[in-house]
Amino acid sequence: MQKLTLILLLITAFFSPKSTVFSQAKNSKPNIVIVFTDDQGYQDVGVFGSPLISTPNLDNMAKNGIKFTDFYSASSVCSPSRAALLTGSYPNRVGVPQVLWPNLPGGLSNEETTIANMLKTQNYATACIGKWHLGDKQEYLPTSQGFDVYYGIPFSNDMSVNPKSKIAKNIKFREGMTLDSLREKKWRGGRVPLFKQDEVIEYPVDQSTLTQRYTEQAVNFIKDNKDKPFFLYLAHSMPHVPLYASPDFKGKSKRGLYGDAVEEIDWSVGEILKTLKEQGIDENTLVIFTSDNGPWTSRGDHGGSALPLRGHKNETFEGGFRVPMIAQWNGKIKAGVVTDKIASTIDILPTIAYLTGADLPEKKIDGKNMWLLLSGNEKAKSPHKKDGFFYYKDFKLEAVRKGDWKLRIIEDDVALYNLKDDISEQHNLASTYPKKVKKLKKMMLKFDEELQKNKRNQQHLRNK
Template sequence: MGWLFLKVLLAGMTFSGLLYPLLDLSISGKTRAPKPNIVIILADDMGWGDLGANWAETKDTTNLDKMASEGMRFVDFHAAASTCSPSRASLLTGRLGLRNGVTHNFAVTSVGGLPLNETTLAEVLQQAGYVTAMIGKWHLGHHGSYHPNFRGFDYYFGIPYSHDMGCTDTPGYNYPPCPACPQSDGLWRNPERDCYTDVALPLYENLNIVEQPVNLSGLARKYLEKAVAFIEQASTSGRPFLLYMGLAHMHVPLSVTPPLENPGSQRPYRASLQEMDSLVGQIKDKVDHMAKENTLLWITGDNGPWAQKCELAGSVGPFFGLWQTHQGGSSAKQTTWEGGHRVPALAYWPGRVPANATSTALLRYCSIPTVELLESMGACRLSAWTITRPSTLLGEPKLVMGARVLSNSTLPLSFSTWKTMLQKLRPYREEAPSTRRCCQRSPGFLQMSFKTLLMTTAPERTTLRTLR
């Protein structure tokens, strides 16, 4: 009789759900897929037209073009802002500057940074068991608790702000020219204040300054070495990892290793772009070697090129905004015109991200409902890409609906929204470049961050911020 009662009790507990947690624990180790690794590479001041896969006139991004043919290229991808700090703050928090409090660039003299009540992607992934690293330009506060090591990154190697915000021992190419740090002990001021010669640019490893002033010509090589070492160590440890790289390319002053013997015979920007392309290619090769099937590799830009730097600035492709430049303005960095925030973007993840695909979707792409599901990530929902088509890397651009797109593109631009942050107030009307008139399109800042990768597309939308 006692055994019969026990059987009934166990059956009742099972059907009431009390044993479900125990059952889940017993099978979770067998059913859950490993957590994906995430590599984010953020280029600095890279124009939409600097990517050869976007713009046929560019011939200097062989590795990036190959990555585009093996992954997905987003041709209508927009940064959250057209300048450094606000764009980077939005990428790491998933919130626009008006919400996260970062609306301007931080300076050398800034004592604050990304507000401490903001949760970063690195902090969330740390709690999920990830090992995290930030390599490169931070520019979200460099004092006290604003340092990357206190914002979710286990390891940090890089510079605290832009490399034109401090003198270096090898200034690189810049307009006006950046002088090297003074060799004497006396204080030397640059009256134009363009290169911030009062302070030598520091290079940090975690909380320690390991070099000051920075050897700018060797900085890219050091970034590459640290990134490769981190990928190797993290992969060997068996833990999932987040690597966030803020490249010095393509911000001025431009550096090329080794320096050009005759800058007049070769455009410094082109040589620097080739160097960046090689760096990204080597990181991709390391990812392919260590964890190809389980790593999302993403590369994009923080904003458009710095047009005031003339031939030392990148290409905006077709988004050159003659309607504004005729009035003395600029279509690129630091403006709300499209060339300032429309940036190249590539996603690479064999077996998860479709190969040789181009998407005109503005915001929708591979998404995961909640951070808990990182432990059981399956294939990305392809329905997230509402408009995809085979990539045409070699196609010549032509005018379609007022914008230069690839030769077999017959679909209109697809605009979607996240949290209704973008409204199309007027239809976009633009004539051919030779007869272009005033643009009727209302540009808007969009939030595009890797927290969007961890959002659901239907029906309940759970962002990482709700998991704080």
């Protein structure tokens, strides 16, 4: 009888939503690493079809893990996409539907639960390294949002500096800048500050060294926390314009400076994976790589490619929202899996909650646990199979995807696409399938009505 009871207890533990059986004895909970790039297009990885950009480390990640062909950011621009990733919610729900600029009054509300906040309840060490872009005032910086460590720039690398920023005593000034010039309100596009914790330590930062320095910080964080669970959010500033690469990579890619920047990011991923293996924790670490939104194609050779998708950054065509996604967890995620099931950055938080035993945020979120899909289970379904996936631009809901079908409505322009047959969104089938249009439109209206009724933290926004 005692033997039977023990067996039943083990079975219950394995299938429990709070189970942490995925981990090794050395570390009771899995480590989480998220690598988030900026404006990297769907095609801009070798395994996603780039003809000129070499990404051997990312390609090996796909070989050793899973590649998502239909993975979505929850926005086609920077700040909203980051809010969605970190909160598991559509950005409009949590009050960040637009790009945030330096010295604006708002940011991601402290009342929201980020992945870092959630994991702190599980005694995780947490680090945000790289681009933040969810508010540059003290109360909105990563150190106020659940992160123990912050090292990076607080917004896009083409922006300026908040003249009211807190300044480190040993700040390094470059390019003739001084404390007085930093305090000026004059816009200095492309001259951005480097933060450590909540202070500016370098102004303007040498952007040619950013990817390299981010990587060094990330590697050191992993080594310092190898014996306890950690969450590393590595949000690269590249390949957002202006583009930079270190001397080791500049001029090396067949795709010009854009390719140089991406290939250096690929090197960075390799350094992370190598460090995890050297520290003996690669079998207890989930690594996710993806991009914040589609490419900035209007920048010509300095922008990326979303082919074969239509559209780009700041649009609700596939090219703006669908992004490369690769995940690896040795021994836990099946190797060499490719899935076309729909998933999104908003699903990462609830998945991490499941894997670590953390409680979900008390407030409503939109993401769903996608572990079965992420693990490579062939029978797993999309977490959005029933309810669909929604595409917001600024304050408006413009499109929905359910299964193979996508409806996009902008004022009187109604377009229906079958993405399985028409990945490039070239053939509008709205007049052919009016019932499908009606059904999807009803779904959009119902979801947006609920979100507008229950959205949070809107008081600081412009152009509401």
